Amino acid sequence: MKKRLLAVLLTAAMVLGMTACGSKSNSGSSDKKEEAQSTDDIKECTIKFQYWADNTDYSSLMQDIIKKFNEENKYGITVEGEEVPWDGGGYSNTLFNAAMGGGAPDVATFKLSATPMFTNNNLLADLTPYVDAWDKKDDISDNIYDVMKKAGGSDDSLYLMPWNIQVLYVYYRPSIFKEAGITETPKTYDEFLEDIKKCTMDTDGDGKTDVYGFGMRGASGGQEPWGSFIYGEGGSFDDLTSDASVQGMQDFIDLYKNGYVPESATNDGFNETVANFKSGKTAMFIHHIGSSKGMVEELGDDVDAFIIPKGKGQWTSMGDTETVMFDSCENKAAAFEWMKYLATEEGQEMWCEGTGQVPVSQTVQQKDYFQNDKFMKVSMEGVDIAGTVPVKDTTTEWISNWPATISQALTGEITAKECMDKLDKALNE
Amino acid sequence: MKRESFLKRFLTLYLPLIVILLFILFPFYWTFITSIKPDTELYGAVTYWPRQVQWENYTKLFTTTVNFLAAMKNSFIVAAVTTVVSLTASTLASYAFSRYRFAGRRAMMALFLSNNMFPTVLLLIPLYSIMRNLGLLYTPWALVLAYTTFTLPFSVWLLNGFFNDLPLSLEEAALVDGCNRRMAFFKIILPILGPCLVATGVYIFMTSWNEYTFAVMFTNNATRTIPVALKSLIGQLGVDWGLLTAGGIITIIPVCIMFFFAQKRLVEGLTAGAVKG
Amino acid sequence: MVKKKSIYPYLLVAPALIIILCVVFIPVVNAIGMSFQSYDLRRPNDIAFVGLANYIAAFKDELFWKALWKTILWVVFGVGFQFVFGFILALLLNKKFRGRGVVRAVSLIPWVTPGILIGLMWRWMYDGNYGVLNDILQKLHIINKSIPFLAQANTAFPAVVVTIIWQGIPFFALMILAGLQGIPGELYEAADMDGATGFQKLFKITIPSIKNTIFITGLLRIIWVANSVDVIFNMTEGGPAYATQTLSVYVFNKAQALNLGYSSAMAILLALVLCLVAVPYLIFTFGEEDK
Numbered sequence: 001m002k003k004r005l006l007a008v009l010l011t012a013a014m015v016l017g018m019t020a021c022g023s024k025s026n027s028g029s030s031d032k033k034e035e036a037q038s039t040d041d042i043k044e045c046t047i048k049f050q051y052w053a054d055n056t057d058y059s060s061l062m063q064d065i066i067k068k069f070n071e072e073n074k075y076g077i078t079v080e081g082e083e084v085p086w087d088g089g090g091y092s093n094t095l096f097n098a099a100m101g102g103g104a105p106d107v108a109t110f111k112l113s114a115t116p117m118f119t120n121n122n123l124l125a126d127l128t129p130y131v132d133a134w135d136k137k138d139d140i141s142d143n144i145y146d147v148m149k150k151a152g153g154s155d156d157s158l159y160l161m162p163w164n165i166q167v168l169y170v171y172y173r174p175s176i177f178k179e180a181g182i183t184e185t186p187k188t189y190d191e192f193l194e195d196i197k198k199c200t201m202d203t204d205g206d207g208k209t210d211v212y213g214f215g216m217r218g219a220s221g222g223q224e225p226w227g228s229f230i231y232g233e234g235g236s237f238d239d240l241t242s243d244a245s246v247q248g249m250q251d252f253i254d255l256y257k258n259g260y261v262p263e264s265a266t267n268d269g270f271n272e273t274v275a276n277f278k279s280g281k282t283a284m285f286i287h288h289i290g291s292s293k294g295m296v297e298e299l300g301d302d303v304d305a306f307i308i309p310k311g312k313g314q315w316t317s318m319g320d321t322e323t324v325m326f327d328s329c330e331n332k333a334a335a336f337e338w339m340k341y342l343a344t345e346e347g348q349e350m351w352c353e354g355t356g357q358v359p360v361s362q363t364v365q366q367k368d369y370f371q372n373d374k375f376m377k378v379s380m381e382g383v384d385i386a387g388t389v390p391v392k393d394t395t396t397e398w399i400s401n402w403p404a405t406i407s408q409a410l411t412g413e414i415t416a417k418e419c420m421d422k423l424d425k426a427l428n429e
Numbered sequence: 430m431k432r433e434s435f436l437k438r439f440l441t442l443y444l445p446l447i448v449i450l451l452f453i454l455f456p457f458y459w460t461f462i463t464s465i466k467p468d469t470e471l472y473g474a475v476t477y478w479p480r481q482v483q484w485e486n487y488t489k490l491f492t493t494t495v496n497f498l499a500a501m502k503n504s505f506i507v508a509a510v511t512t513v514v515s516l517t518a519s520t521l522a523s524y525a526f527s528r529y530r531f532a533g534r535r536a537m538m539a540l541f542l543s544n545n546m547f548p549t550v551l552l553l554i555p556l557y558s559i560m561r562n563l564g565l566l567y568t569p570w571a572l573v574l575a576y577t578t579f580t581l582p583f584s585v586w587l588l589n590g591f592f593n594d595l596p597l598s599l600e601e602a603a604l605v606d607g608c609n610r611r612m613a614f615f616k617i618i619l620p621i622l623g624p625c626l627v628a629t630g631v632y633i634f635m636t637s638w639n640e641y642t643f644a645v646m647f648t649n650n651a652t653r654t655i656p657v658a659l660k661s662l663i664g665q666l667g668v669d670w671g672l673l674t675a676g677g678i679i680t681i682i683p684v685c686i687m688f689f690f691a692q693k694r695l696v697e698g699l700t701a702g703a704v705k706g
Numbered sequence: 707m708v709k710k711k712s713i714y715p716y717l718l719v720a721p722a723l724i725i726i727l728c729v730v731f732i733p734v735v736n737a738i739g740m741s742f743q744s745y746d747l748r749r750p751n752d753i754a755f756v757g758l759a760n761y762i763a764a765f766k767d768e769l770f771w772k773a774l775w776k777t778i779l780w781v782v783f784g785v786g787f788q789f790v791f792g793f794i795l796a797l798l799l800n801k802k803f804r805g806r807g808v809v810r811a812v813s814l815i816p817w818v819t820p821g822i823l824i825g826l827m828w829r830w831m832y833d834g835n836y837g838v839l840n841d842i843l844q845k846l847h848i849i850n851k852s853i854p855f856l857a858q859a860n861t862a863f864p865a866v867v868v869t870i871i872w873q874g875i876p877f878f879a880l881m882i883l884a885g886l887q888g889i890p891g892e893l894y895e896a897a898d899m900d901g902a903t904g905f906q907k908l909f910k911i912t913i914p915s916i917k918n919t920i921f922i923t924g925l926l927r928i929i930w931v932a933n934s935v936d937v938i939f940n941m942t943e944g945g946p947a948y949a950t951q952t953l954s955v956y957v958f959n960k961a962q963a964l965n966l967g968y969s970s971a972m973a974i975l976l977a978l979v980l981c982l983v984a985v986p987y988l989i990f991t992f993g994e995e996d997k
Contacts, residue, residue: 054664267857
């Protein structure tokens with residue numbers, strides 16, 4: 001009986017497997033371009049909106065924005081917000097699984113590195129017709145639209161609506177700079193490396209390093225600050241095996257080997273690098289404006305920032321958050337009204353002021369709140385050199401394997417060249 | 430009964446107990462003091478008792494969007510219902526496996542065991558579809574169904590083990606005395622099985638209490654369980670240690686209290702029951 | 707033993723069987739099907755039947771064998787020590803002493819704690835810069851420089867094993883305690899009268915009386931621990947440099963990267979390995995029953 005059971009199971013598996021594959025690629029809409037609904041067609045409806053919140057304050061803020069939109073919009077649109085955990089990026093997988101299972105929301109917050117898996121499965125709506133018909137579309141700079149289009153893999157279709165960006169810069173402690181005898185922030189990449197060495201000090205004379213020049217992030221997410229070192233030597237993501245790129249990697253390894261960064265760097269993630277900076281264990285570390293509020297609360301005036309200095313090249317990572325509309329949405333014009341509100345109108349202003357993130361809307365950027373904040377200014381300085389890790393279908397896996405490969409290089413298990421060969425193969429194969 | 434000397438009792442009971450308890454409880458202690466320390470105290474020299482005690486994390490859990498009370502209620506309902514359903518179904522099934530011989534028995538037992546060898550992450554998309562088609566999505570029933578399915582196999586095997594260890598003589602004696610099988614089950618087996626039912630029930634309860642992968646997919650804000658609520662305290666900007674640890678403490682204490690009352694059923698079974706003769 | 711044919715046992719088994727077949731059967735069969743295809747959701751247009759290609763790729767994959775070895779170590783040391791300490795604790799909790807009820811209740815704490823909290827809390831305690839473990843070891847002068855436990859390949863794995871041992875002790879303690887309740891006190895009294903020592907009573911009465919309980923809890927725990935992901939994932943995500951990547955974590959990471967075909971194939975291989983452990987048990991149990 002068991003043998004027959006097994007045989008039946010196996011055949012069923014094959015049959016099911018092949019039919020399942022057939023049905024999957026037909027789900028979602030085809031490549032035909034839909035006619036955009038015009039704004040005259042918007043009737044009263046409900047829009048399901050999914051988002052993550054980085055802390056309870058932001059969570060309340062989003063609820064406030066939703067409430068305001070519901071009260072003030074002239075079409076009678078009601079947005080229903082559902083908060084889903086960020087889960088270290090598991091948010092994108094949860095959203096994907098739900099969409100594949102037929103339960104996608106209408107609009108969701110999004111990270112552009114997840115774009116390929118959604119577009120390859122035809123889950124997202126093409127926003128081009130809606131943006132083209134929008135009179136305020138130039139409020140968002142062309143560069144940002146281009147980054148979004150590139151991430152979506154096409155020059156014509158726009159799948160991601162910009163929402164806010166976070167430009168990475170270098171935080172530093174003025175007091176430690178003073179103690180190390182540094183009088184001004186580094187203007188070149190080489191000066192930057194020098195300053196890291198100068199700031200590594202033994203302050204209480206017990207022979208052990210008490211302050212490290214730089215808080216290196218070797219755990220997940222670390223590929224973003226790391227990119228600046230590669231570009232500083234003239235390398236690039238397009239060819240990680242070039243001599244320039246390998247030299248950038250070697251700089252990175254040397255910082256670790258020579259003790260200018262904490263030994264725990266291979267496992268230091270966001271929490272750890274922030275903690276080390278706040279406690280005075282490190283003099284500098286790279287992050288974006290999202291953490292500035294907490295910094296100021298803890299360190300007051302003894303924290304400032306400068307933009308990634310120019311070397312043979314100059315690059316900083318652009319953190320991003322977008323909104324997307326799902327193709328399964330039945331009220332696309334209404335959904336777009338909500339997305340517009342978040343990107344350029346009151347929603348943008350409320351969100352960016354509340355979270356301290358950089359607005360994409362140029363009108364909002366000009367407002368006093370943003371012009372008067374030193375971290376905001378440094379961020380805006382970096383917009384022209386900001387970019388992202390290339391968004392390909394290999395990117396997600398590349399990002400999750402990055403820490404393991406890097407720690408092999410930092411600990412000397414593999415050389416800089418071997419490391420870059422591995423990384424290049426995984427990304428650009 | 431001989432009175433053991435105090436020294437002997439100390440060495441064979443109290444000392445090992447204290448050592449093991451220290452290992453078990455230290456992380457709990459650490460979680461607790463982290464929840465009452467202000468954030469600034471976490472990043473510096475290690476302190477074993479907060480310099481400044483603050484309870485606001487506990488109030489924040491319930492008054493802000495975390496809405497922990499709702500999450501606790503949801504977790505509790507799901508876990509309790511799952512325990513009842515799963516325990517009933519598995520007790521019946523394992524009694525059959527243990528006391529009867531029938532065609533297909535071994536195949537079914539093997540099927541039950543192999544069911545849990547497959548990682549759940551690979552089953553998510555089809556299961557989500559199934560729940561959606563059954564209309565159970567975003568209700569507690571989706572989780573009850575999922576958890577029952579995944580706790581049944583282990584429960585059946587656990588109870589099977591307990592059943593097999595129980596001597597048959599008791600049932601046989603009852604049958605000889607004129608009870609039919611069903612009466613024997615309820616009057617003789619069930620009371621002695623008490624501790625095993627408690628243990629298996631705890632296993633089922635804990636599994637549903639702690640589960641995250643299905644919970645995040647099958648619930649929304651209103652029906653989310655504790656693990657999902659806790660995960661939402663970890664954003665891109667890092668962990669909210671205060672809220673997370675406070676949430677952990679609040680999760681742990683009620684269950685331990687519940688178990689304190691349940692464990693009274695873990696009393697020496699056979700000597701109490703069999704003496705009646 | 708009831709040997710005559712009756713529908714009674716089928717009725718008893720029906721509820722459990724129906725639930726399992728309705729809910730899990732299709733997804734599992736679907737997953738088995740995926741393992742024979744190049745099922746990668748990042749490239750859905752390339753999905754095709756590829757026979758055993760995924761399995762062959764797994765055999766050639768160095769990380770697969772590394773993860774398999776880690777899983778074996780993980781299970782042997784993790785479950786092994788969980789069992790030993792759990793067994794000792796069960797024996798202790800079976801004795802009478804004041805406050806026993808409270809002690810039994812608090813022993814449950816590792817089991818009650820949600821996985822996310824266990825992972826993060828232990829990660830914090832192991833931390834190389836602010837962790838309490840380093841602080842204690844330095845104060846006791848056992849080490850004089852902080853060890854970043856989770857950042858070094860050679861200490862990360864033992865560190866997560868300690869955590870999983872911590873988590874599993876209550877499970878064994880409770881199950882064995884329940885099993886102990888079924889041992890008639892008369893057996894011990896008779897042994898005392900014969901002058902048996904504590905150890906003799908342990909090995910000749912206690913252990914044999916609960917051997918079914920021991921075997922089944924051990925087997926169930928092996929399957930559970932082999933498949934567990936959340937503790938490791940929250941502590942190290944499988945790093946540093948794959949030092950803590952057990953096969954289940956590897957499967958999880960590949961599945962998150964949407965390479966479902968490959969991860970299904972590896973999951974099936976893992977299940978087959980677990981079957982190697984389960985089959986002797988099944989043979990033994992069914993053999994015992996026939997006596």
